[in-house]
Amino acid sequence: MPTGVCRGCGAEIVWVKTAAGKSMPCDPRLVPYWERPGAAGKVVLQRSGKVVSCDFEGPRDELTGFGYISHFSTCPQARGFRKKR
């Protein structure tokens, strides 16, 4: 996966290809997620590129899996960054 640096905050990011064929800037470490339709959180699955609505906290034994969280969700500069793109 190509890596890069966020133009907003300087954090390291990876470009994850989504099922839609777009590259999405994500945080480089995989995060645990709990899939829930309609949830505010989004992760991209590494193998399929599928974007899943999820929560990032939940009961350990119901963990759905691990995925990449969009850097837009964690970037302290996300508001300005998003406007520019």
Ligand SMILES: [Zn+2]
């Ligand atoms: Zn950033």
